Amino acid sequence: MTDSNFGKGCHLHLIDGSAFIFRAYHALPPLTRKSDGLPVGAVAGFCNMLQRYVDGDHGADAPTHLAVIFDAKGDNFRHKLFPDYKANREEMPEDLRPQIPLTRAATEAFNIPSIELEGFEADDIIATLTCRARQAGGRVTIVSSDKDLMQLVGGGVEMMDPMKNIRIDRDGVIKKFGVPPEKVVDVQALAGDSIDNIPGAPGIGIKTAALLINEWGDLETLLDHAEEIRQPKRRQTLIEKRDQIELSKKLVQLDCKMPLDVSLDDLELREPDPDKLLAFLAEMEFRTLSRRIAEKLGVEPPVIPEKAPDPAGDAPAPDDQPFDSANYECVRDAQALQRWIDLIQFRGWVAVDTETTSLDEMRADLVGISLAVEPGSACYIPLGHKDGATDDLFGSDALAEGQMDKAQALGMLKPVLEDDSILKIGQNMKYDAKILARHGIDVAPIDDTMLLSYAMHAGLHGHGMDTLSERYLNHTPIPIKPLLGSGKSAITFDKVKIEDAVAYAAEDADITLRLWRVFKPQLHRARVTTVYETLERPLVPVLARMEMDGIKVDRDTLGRMSNGLSQKMAALESEIHELAGEEFNVGSPKQLGEILFDKMGIEGGKRGKTGAYATGADVLEDLAAEGNELAARVLDWRQLAKLKSTYTDALQDHINPETGRVHTSYVIAGANTGRLASTDPNLQNIPVRTEEGRRIRKAFVAEPGNKIVSLDYSQIELRILAHIADIPALKQAFADGLDIHAMTASEMFDVPLDQMTPEIRRRAKAINFGVIYGISAFGLSRNLRIPRSEAQEFIDRYFERFPGIRAYMDDTVAFAKEHGFVRTLFGRRINTPEIAARGPRAGFARRAAINAPIQGTAADVIRRAMIRMPDAIAGLPAKMLLQVHDELLFEVAEHAVDKTIEIARSVMENAPEPAVKLDVRLTVDAGVGDNWAEAH
DNA sequence: CTAGAGCGCTCG
DNA sequence: GTACGAGCGCTCTAGC
Known part of the structure; x- marks a missing residue:
């Protein structure tokens, strides 16, 4: 040059x-x-x-x-x-x-x-x-x-x-x-x-x-x-x-x-071409700037059509296309796919949806992919549709005609789906990300309409696509039912005719894209951009990884337990029938209630809303305490029945035959407070409180040469309460490392710590938890089985000793009433529409509003820890496997256990920072073992 | 036969 | 009529 x-x-x-x-x-x-x-x-x-x-x-x-x-x-x-x-x-x-x-x-x-x-x-x-x-x-x-x-x-x-x-x-x-x-x-x-x-x-x-x-x-x-x-x-x-x-x-x-x-x-400095410059400014719809520049250049300013802003804010933009499935394209060859890829690259974003044969991502086969770039323009790429002509029970049907080779299509899409500069938009992206990850594609970066809705609308409604489409697009999506059928005769998506699949699948991508265009600009108005960016979006790949890793569950241990439980149940059942004087279904609360309260004539039976007698554990325990053998045996039977049906039996069905591990799925947008929920199976309610139940946890094992490591926050919600409600006595107790329930008991009942009895401590513990739950005299009296008046006295005394608690409760309810939502320390918004209700619903809403900032802040804290964890433990032979609200479970090579605990604990204890500086330090307890029972 | 409500129980 | 937040298995019933 x-x-x-x-x-x-x-x-x-x-x-x-x-x-x-x-x-x-x-x-x-x-x-x-x-x-x-x-x-x-x-x-x-x-x-x-x-x-x-x-x-x-x-x-x-x-x-x-x-x-x-x-x-x-x-x-x-x-x-x-x-x-x-x-x-x-x-x-x-x-x-x-x-x-x-x-x-x-x-x-x-x-x-x-x-x-x-x-x-x-x-x-x-x-x-x-x-x-x-x-x-x-x-x-x-x-x-x-x-x-x-x-x-x-x-x-x-x-x-x-x-x-x-x-x-x-x-x-x-x-x-x-x-x-x-x-x-x-x-x-x-x-x-x-x-x-x-x-x-x-x-x-x-x-x-x-x-x-x-x-x-x-x-x-x-x-x-x-x-x-x-x-x-x-x-x-x-x-x-x-x-x-x-x-x-x-x-x-x-x-x-x-x-x-x-x-x-x-x-x-060399040159003059702009007025036409070109003004055309660009008009395209961007910069009215003021184009007027100013046009004036300076001495030409007419371009006319930019004024679109009336939508007053409701939630309705679809008026210029959006109507839904018309006839416009959706079926992509059957590489040329057609390349056209879509060009469009995506030009646009910089794309809505993506995958169709598969199962809701279980670890077992699902990819059947097709749909893409949408602009409202009304979407396509479906069939990749695994079977020829439905033959009725082959072994699923060995030939592929239907007119589909791209799956590997070729994925090969073309991979660079787009992994391109840093192209945003992939999905509804519940974790699902699609896992499916694609199994095909070697790491989708990033992503946006998720379900999570956008969750960040803004938690507490208002569900965040499934059908709900969102109806509420925000005023459009009812094509139902999947007519395509798949239901029950025994249901078919999988690969058996759906391609022509039918196009309309359904492409529409999902279209809806997702439209939802994104509605939601994305609203994030900042709801003041939840940071929540979405730091607590929702980054969690998706972390959970996807955990779910795909799964946890090893030993089938033999569960099988043996199932057999043992069967025998004990059979014995109990005979005993129960004998005590009842007739055979009946012990598992039927209705039949049991009739036996106890009608046939045997026990007084005081309460009926539920269906007219059946209540036979819950609290009722049976009272009867058993009075010496009723039948009630006592049914309680025993129920414990065993629960363990067998929900755990030892059901869990075996969830062991993936290929990995030998159980892969739960976390629902990010399920709980209103920000907590995760675990499903299919739920691994957040594995028994722990009774010895019999704890045995289930022995079946959750580490691979040979590895250990299960459990780290859990100690009293995180009470610590957060101490901070949020600003209770000096509680903060000091945590700073001093005291037994918090004993300290509360001592303070309330004027008993010196060295004279504390388990009974007094138990009461204080119930009150501490009650406070987190939005305490009421009724609830406390029922929990402690004491008269309501006595419960009220406890509560009065508690408020007297810790006056900040009452102020927190009153302030929180007042805030909810004024704004219709409450927030966690990290800004998560939990809407409380029922707070204005009258009658019993008002009580529910009040207590939920009081609880939400506490439970929600704890949920935010562990989310932050989880999001930081992969980078922190990168390089260590350690995998984060499960989250149970205040606990993280890892599988770690034996030699790296100490190092992992040190690092993971530090991540967890420092998780609030730098966004929030708590007045109370968080502490994390660690446990190690060959299985979950030992580690906990 | 299937879907959904209700009950009961598991967890934090 | 009540403690807050979840999921799931079983029974029973309404409706196809």
């Missing part, structure tokens, strides 16, 4: 594009394009800044040449030198991502050259152009606040900080770094940079670094004479960390000689 005309008298201005973008993003509210909700706030800010820069008064520093320099996506040569380079960088906000290409388009619309090159950072391009301009005798202004660029200043090169609007010359650099520009890299190599993750020399900051460089002249001399440093700490660091420091210098040193296919002459 020749820069033949560039020289003395020329002044090149180089704008650091990223700096402009980030400043624009943070300076403006999250604007979206009205017609389709595309986020454009950063683009708007970027255009404004460009326009102001070009038209600004630069005096003697006016540009003759101008370019905007961008960072290319992906890694550069520095990552090869140091894989962790910029590893501390926070991920780009999701609503900024799609705006990045638009800022390039904006630059072009302004007719300003934009330069980027894969494998290099913007800084290197700036360095190269700066060197060339300086050699040619011209001047340069670098528009950036990035201090890494200060090494280029001097010899006609200055920086211009667009934030503060000040110019920085050689003296400015000396002021900032304490050394002239040519020695800046030496200082940076020593001082390091936490933002870019440049290690530097530990303990040495910019001040010290400048001192050392000024003393020794340059870095190499300094390092060669490190032995002569007087301060022992400094000397040792410089000697020991020499490699790290030299690496740091390579990382901060900008490349002045990159191969750049641009000549300086190409960058």
Whole structure:
């Protein structure tokens, strides 16, 4: 490249594009394009800044040449030198991502050259152009606040900080770094940079670094004479960390000689083409800006149709297409698929849905994939539909005609589904991510309409697609029932005719995309963007991994237990029949009630809403205490029946034949408070409270050479209560490591701790839990089996001793009444629509509102720990397997047990930070064993 | 025959 | 009429 005309008298201005973008993003509210909700706030800010820069008064520093320099996506040569380079960088906000290409388009619309090159950072391009301009005798202004660029200043090169609007010359650099520009890299190599993750020399900051460089002249001399440093700490660091420091210098040193296919002459200042520029601004729907620019250019401003904002906020945008399944395309070959991929790449996002043969992701076969890019335009790619003509019981039907080869289609889709710059939108993405992961595809990044709804609407309604579609799109999705049938005669999706599948499957992707366009711009209005970004979205891959790993369950242990239980139950059953004087179904509460309260004539039987007698454990226990043998035996039988049916039998059916492990599924958007729920099977209610039940846990084992490790938060909800309600006595008790229930008992009943009895402690414990549950005299009296008046006295005394509790309860209910929701410490929103109800429902809503911030904050804490856990234990032979609300279960190679506990505990105990600093520290108890029973 | 309500029990 | 938050197996009934 020749820069033949560039020289003395020329002044090149180089704008650091990223700096402009980030400043624009943070300076403006999250604007979206009205017609389709595309986020454009950063683009708007970027255009404004460009326009102001070009038209600004630069005096003697006016540009003759101008370019905007961008960072290319992906890694550069520095990552090869140091894989962790910029590893501390926070991920780009999701609503900024799609705006990045638009800022390039904006630059072009302004007719300003934009330069980027894969494998290099913007800084290197700036360095190269700066060197060339300086050699040619011209001047340069670098528009950036990035201090890494200060090494280029001097010899006609200055920086211009667009934030503060000040110019920085050689003296400015000396002021900032304490050394002239040519020695800046030496200082940076020593001082390091936490933002870019440049290690530097530990303990040495910019001040010290400048001192050392000024003393020794340059870095190499300094390092060669490190032995002569007087301060022992400094000397040792410089000697020991020499490699790290030299690496740091390579990382901060900008490349002045990159191969750049641009000549300086190409960058000569030029006027924008009004048509092009205004067309772009109109496309972005920037009304004010296009009016201003049109005025300046002396042309008519473009007409941008005004779309009336939807007053309800929830209804579909009026310009959305009606649903019409005839518009959906069936993709049957590579050409057709490539067209969709092109569309997706152009758009930067796609709604994805997979169709399979089972709701169990670990057993499901992939049958097809649907994609949607814009409302009303979606496709279905059949991949595994069987020819339904033959009725083959062995499922060996041939594939139906007109389908792409599955491997070929997945091969084409993989780069898209894994592309950092393309957002994949799904409804319950964890399901699809697991299916695709089993085909070697790691879907990322993702958005999930179910989780968007959950973050905003928890407590208002469910978050299934049918519910959301009806509520927010006013559209009832095609039901799956007519396609699959039900019960015994139900078929799997692979047997559905492709023509029928297209309408159903493509519509799901279409609905998902439309929901996303409704929900995404509403996140910030509900003030749950951070909740969604830090507690919902990042949890998806973590749970997917845990669920796919599963936990090993020993079938023989369960089988033997089942047999043993059968025998004991049979014996009990005969006894029960004899006591009853007739044979009846012991498992039928209705029949049991009739025997007890009608036939045997026991007084005081209470009937439920169906008219049947209540025969719950509390009722039977009272009868048994009065000496009723039948009630006692039925209680025994029920315990065994529960263990057998729900656990020893059912669990065996959940052992995956291929993995030999049990793979639960966590419902992220199930519990209103933020808790997870475990299903198919539920592994969060495996028995533990009785010895008999605990034996089930022995069947949950580690692989040979491994251990099961359990870590659980100690009294997390009470600790959170102490913090939220601000109870000094409780906080102090936790700080002192006291037995919290005993301490409460002592305080309430004036019993010294050394004279505490189990009975008094039990009562205090019940009250402590009652407080978390939104205590009532009725509830406490029933739980402790004491008169209501006595329960009321306890509660009164509790409030007297801990007055903050009452204030917390009153304040929380008042907040819920005013706003219709409550929040956790981390901002999670739990809607409380029933708080305005009258009658018994009001009581329920009150107590739920009091409980939600406590339970929800605890749920947020463990979510944070789980999200951080994979990175924390990466490299250790350890897997996180299960979550049980306040407990995490791991499978760990024996030799790494101690290290894993140390790291995982630290992650869990520090999980609230830095977002929240609790007044009470969280403590985590650990257990290790060959099985879950031993570890707990 | 199937779906759904109700009951009861498991967990934190 | 009640302690908060969940899931699931069994029985029974209503409705196809």
